[in-house]
Amino acid sequence: MSPKPSASLNILGRLPRIVVIGGGTGLSVMLRGLKQQPLDITAIVTVADDGGSSGILREELQMPPPGDIRSVLAALADAEPLLAEMLSYRFNNGKGLAGHSLGNLIIAAMTDISGDFVTGIRELSRVLAVRGRVLPAANQAIVLKAEMSDGSVVVGESSIPKAGGAIKRVFIEPPDVDPLPEAVGAIEQADAILMGPGSLYTSIIPNLLVPKLAEAIVNSDAIKIFVCNVMTQPGETDDYSVSNHLDAIQAHIGHPIFDYVIVNDGEIPEQVHSMYAEKGSKAVLVDMDEVTRRGYKVIADTLVLFRTYLRHDASKLSQHIYQLVTDWVQRKG
Amino acid sequence: MSPKPSASLNILGRLPRIVVIGGGTGLSVMLRGLKQQPLDITAIVTVADDGGSSGILREELQMPPPGDIRSVLAALADAEPLLAEMLSYRFNNGKGLAGHSLGNLIIAAMTDISGDFVTGIRELSRVLAVRGRVLPAANQAIVLKAEMSDGSVVVGESSIPKAGGAIKRVFIEPPDVDPLPEAVGAIEQADAILMGPGSLYTSIIPNLLVPKLAEAIVNSDAIKIFVCNVMTQPGETDDYSVSNHLDAIQAHIGHPIFDYVIVNDGEIPEQVHSMYAEKGSKAVLVDMDEVTRRGYKVIADTLVLFRTYLRHDASKLSQHIYQLVTDWVQRKG
Numbered sequence: 325m326s327p328k329p330s331a332s333l334n335i336l337g338r339l340p341r342i343v344v345i346g347g348g349t350g351l352s353v354m355l356r357g358l359k360q361q362p363l364d365i366t367a368i369v370t371v372a373d374d375g376g377s378s379g380i381l382r383e384e385l386q387m388p389p390p391g392d393i394r395s396v397l398a399a400l401a402d403a404e405p406l407l408a409e410m411l412s413y414r415f416n417n418g419k420g421l422a423g424h425s426l427g428n429l430i431i432a433a434m435t436d437i438s439g440d441f442v443t444g445i446r447e448l449s450r451v452l453a454v455r456g457r458v459l460p461a462a463n464q465a466i467v468l469k470a471e472m473s474d475g476s477v478v479v480g481e482s483s484i485p486k487a488g489g490a491i492k493r494v495f496i497e498p499p500d501v502d503p504l505p506e507a508v509g510a511i512e513q514a515d516a517i518l519m520g521p522g523s524l525y526t527s528i529i530p531n532l533l534v535p536k537l538a539e540a541i542v543n544s545d546a547i548k549i550f551v552c553n554v555m556t557q558p559g560e561t562d563d564y565s566v567s568n569h570l571d572a573i574q575a576h577i578g579h580p581i582f583d584y585v586i587v588n589d590g591e592i593p594e595q596v597h598s599m600y601a602e603k604g605s606k607a608v609l610v611d612m613d614e615v616t617r618r619g620y621k622v623i624a625d626t627l628v629l630f631r632t633y634l635r636h637d638a639s640k641l642s643q644h645i646y647q648l649v650t651d652w653v654q655r656k657g
Numbered sequence: 658m659s660p661k662p663s664a665s666l667n668i669l670g671r672l673p674r675i676v677v678i679g680g681g682t683g684l685s686v687m688l689r690g691l692k693q694q695p696l697d698i699t700a701i702v703t704v705a706d707d708g709g710s711s712g713i714l715r716e717e718l719q720m721p722p723p724g725d726i727r728s729v730l731a732a733l734a735d736a737e738p739l740l741a742e743m744l745s746y747r748f749n750n751g752k753g754l755a756g757h758s759l760g761n762l763i764i765a766a767m768t769d770i771s772g773d774f775v776t777g778i779r780e781l782s783r784v785l786a787v788r789g790r791v792l793p794a795a796n797q798a799i800v801l802k803a804e805m806s807d808g809s810v811v812v813g814e815s816s817i818p819k820a821g822g823a824i825k826r827v828f829i830e831p832p833d834v835d836p837l838p839e840a841v842g843a844i845e846q847a848d849a850i851l852m853g854p855g856s857l858y859t860s861i862i863p864n865l866l867v868p869k870l871a872e873a874i875v876n877s878d879a880i881k882i883f884v885c886n887v888m889t890q891p892g893e894t895d896d897y898s899v900s901n902h903l904d905a906i907q908a909h910i911g912h913p914i915f916d917y918v919i920v921n922d923g924e925i926p927e928q929v930h931s932m933y934a935e936k937g938s939k940a941v942l943v944d945m946d947e948v949t950r951r952g953y954k955v956i957a958d959t960l961v962l963f964r965t966y967l968r969h970d971a972s973k974l975s976q977h978i979y980q981l982v983t984d985w986v987q988r989k990g
Contacts, residue, residue, distance in 0.1 A: 384751040404784050406770075413766040418717040420753005426766045433746040433759045437739075451737050 335657055336515075339364040340649045343514040343546070345461075345531050346370065347392035350522035350636070352399040354551065355456075357638025359400055361646040365456030366510040367396045368537070372468040372496070372530040375482030377414075377424045381432050388441050388465045390431035392527070393458060397445070398427065401452040408452070442504060459507045461531045467497040468530050481526045485559030493576065494525050496533045503537045511540040515656075516649040519582075520551040521636055524569055525560050532577050542579050547652035549645060550582040550620075554592070554628050554636070558604035567614035582620055584648055586641065590626025596634060623648070668990055669848075672697040673982045676847040676879070678794075678864050679703065680725035683855030683969070685732040687884065688789075690971025692733055694979040698789030699843040700729045701870070705801040705829070705863040708815030710747075710757045714765050721774050721798045723764035725860070726791060730778070731760065734785040741785070775837060792840045794864045800830040801863050814859045818892030826909065827858050829866045836870045844873040848989075849982040852915075853884040854969055857902055858893050865910050875912050880985035882978060883915040883953075887925070887961050887969070891937035900947035915953055917981055919974065923959025929967060956981070 342363045344355065347370035358365060371388040373379065378391035398411045411427035434444035442463050449458055468481040473490040484491065511517065519528050532538045541548070550573070552566045561569065566587055574580050587610050600606060615622055623644050629637045675696045677688065680703035691698060704721040706712065711724035731744045744760035767777035775796050782791055801814040806823040817824065844850065852861050865871045874881070883906070885899045894902065899920055907913050920943050933939060948955055956977050962970045 381751070384754070406780055406784055409770055410763065410766055413770060415762075415766070416769075418714070418753070418765075420751070421717070421757075421762070424754075426762060429748075429754070429759060429762060430743065432751075433743055433748070436749075437742055437746060447739055451739055 335650065335653055340515040340653050341366070341510070341513055342516040342518060342645075342649060343368060343510050344518045345528070345541075346519055346522040347373070347527035347530075348522040349395065350520065350553070351392070351527065352395040353635055353638050354521065354641060355396060355399040357640075357642035358645065359402075359455045360639070361642050363646065363649065365400070366507075366514075367400070367456060367458050368461055368507050368510070368531060369393050369396050369458060370466075370527055370530045371460045371462055371464070372466045372481045372526065374465075374467070374480045377428045379482065380424070381428055382465050385432050385435075387432060387435050388460055388463070390428045390435075391425065393445055393460060394425060394427035394431055396458050397449060397452055397454055400454045400456050400458065402455050403451070403453040411452070457506070457510070459504050459510070461507065461534050461537065462501045462503060464501065466501055466530060466534075468494055468526065469497060470494045470525065481530070484526055485523075485557065488559050490562070491525050491560065494529055494533070496530060499533075499535075501534055503534045508536055508540045511537065511544055511546075514544055514546040515653050516645070517541055517544060517546045517548045518551065518645060519549075519573075520569075521553050523557055523560055524553070524564075524572055529573065529576050532573065538577050541581060542577065545656075547584065547648060548582045549584045549586060549648060551586045551636070551641065551645075552588075553608055554588045554634055555600055555605045556608055561608070562604070565609035565611040565614065567611050567618065569608070570615065570618060570620065580618065580620075584623060585615055585620045586623045586625075586627070586644055588627040588636075589624040590628055592628065592634070593630065596630055600634070668983065668986055673848040673986050674699070674843070674846055675849040675851060675978075675982060676701060676843050677851045678861070678874075679852055679855040680706070680860035680863075681855045682728065683853065683886070684725070684860065685728040686969055686971050687854060687974060688729060688732040690973075690975035691978065692735075692788045693972070694975050696979065696982065698733070699840075699847075700733070700789060700791050701794055701840050701843070701864060702726050702729050702791060703799075703860055703863045704793045704795055704797070705799045705814045705859065707800070707813045710761045712815065713757070714761055715798050718765050718768075720765060720768050721793055721796070723761045723768075724758065726778055726793060727758060727760035727764055729791050730782060730785055730787055733787045733789050733791065735788050736784070736786040744785070790839070790843070792837050792843070794840065794867050794870065795834045795836060797834065799834055799863060799867075801827055801859065802830060803827045803858065814863070817859055818856075818890065821892050823895070824858050824893065827862055827866070829863060832866075832868075834867055836867045836873075841869055841873045844870065844877055844879075847877055847879040848986050849978070850874055850877060850879045850881045851884065851978060852882070852906075853902075854886050856890055856893055857886070857897075857905055862906060862909050865906065871910050874914060875910065878989075880917065880981060881915045882917045882919060882981060884919045884969070884974065884978075885921075886941055887921045887967055888933055888938045889941055894941070895937070898942035898944040898947065900944050900951060902941070903948065903951060903953065913951065913953075917956060918948055918953045919956045919958075919960070919977055921960040921969075922957040923961055925961065925967070926963065929963055933967070
């Protein structure tokens, strides 16, 4: 699908502004679709990661974890495919190198060259001809903690799903971290705000715990859309239905925030079910009654593709989103 | 100085082709000047390094050492200044990262992504909009060995100057390494071949030990120019005069090959002398009589700039070279 800027320019005199909030693979997959639409995209990306290459750099170089940002930059890059490939390259060998993502190392270098993380990302975005803006949820690393249903507290994003219990709530350290003014500004000027798909407690909610970000989202008159995961995540959303996802977000932010929820109602092949079941994951129950009773409007469609894993069909998903956004803009106008 | 392509296109109908052979800082400094001239540049770069970041990657990732290539790519890159800065960035912290050059890691990744070193460099050159072609002297790492005047043999490029003795000759392992066909082709089609400035035994001569490269250079009817170092290098060229440099090259290749020698005859300030003397380095004696007696023509000028170190004045040097090349092309034509 090629962009059709004229369609949207007719309404607003500019592209509709969408703010996408999250992290992880889900976010990148969706952005690859979304950037094909005539939208002005700002991605606000979590900085709570503490595992793998990001975790090592976070600890050894005292910088915010770059991994989620890197995936988003690679997804939105319009430059040379080779540059995006470089960004995603991971070293298999070499003492101290094995496991590191080259893109993470590039962000680390840019952070040092530019003097800070946010400027480094901005400069790198320019080199990569990134379509849109990529902002970390904060200009510092955030420690994510979870209070489990048994009252215990698990510290660290990567440790939370491994704990294997039921999560009662997550919270961040420091609790009063400031968001970037650009991120708050982007939310204030947004026509649409989008969350998901992605890890509920470790990619989506951490961003909502940055106090002024949550406030700006609640106060915004943008259309607010949640894209629900198709499968549950072991140690995070075991046995969750769609309404459980929405309730978890509402519990953390103190308000219901979404206008629309996009869910998959396409069939998942039996062998995919079995493959996921082995890892303790199953399809998220689409409890339509519960969701609509809470006042959410629902878009349901066959939204999954199966390759090695289940993935959202980024193209179809982004067409739904684009439609919702342009309808909203038209009604507002 | 801005390029004046029209001047040279008038003679040949194309840019004069210059092949520059070497490695190390000297080569990069000169190329920064040379790329401002309307010349078609091919750099053939040594792969004998075994120290520092290059040495670690060579050993741990089983690849040719990337450091000399990286410096040349940074010198010839026409893209974003930021990309060149990234290429030259060195990590100061991080277990396994400290000391590594980001550019070396990028070349390592590109080698893995593209399947081999030469293709990786070519792809990276494209991304960096490199002005010219950058070719390794071979598609494999070369081990450099030195026979010292006391008969002992020192193994490894980085160990040779540290041995502190007088070098009798250097040789390579494997001795019958093949050059790239593109490198031989570039030499065959060259209007000019340029060597130096740079470490005589560890950056310049290693390239001449690749059998077919030396042969192609000897057989070429290009004008052949040697840019002599301004200062001696401890453990390599202690007490060497200009003619000693030329004799060393002739001894390794079996023939005198240069038409012109470019030397500095500008004054070196006393405090620079003292600074270099502390490191065991002094000005290379310009023994004009000896040089001309051997049949070399000499260009002598004030060619040094002093910042933290002495450096060749790349702009002035490249103007001399450009003049020599265009005169040669005109006479040949």
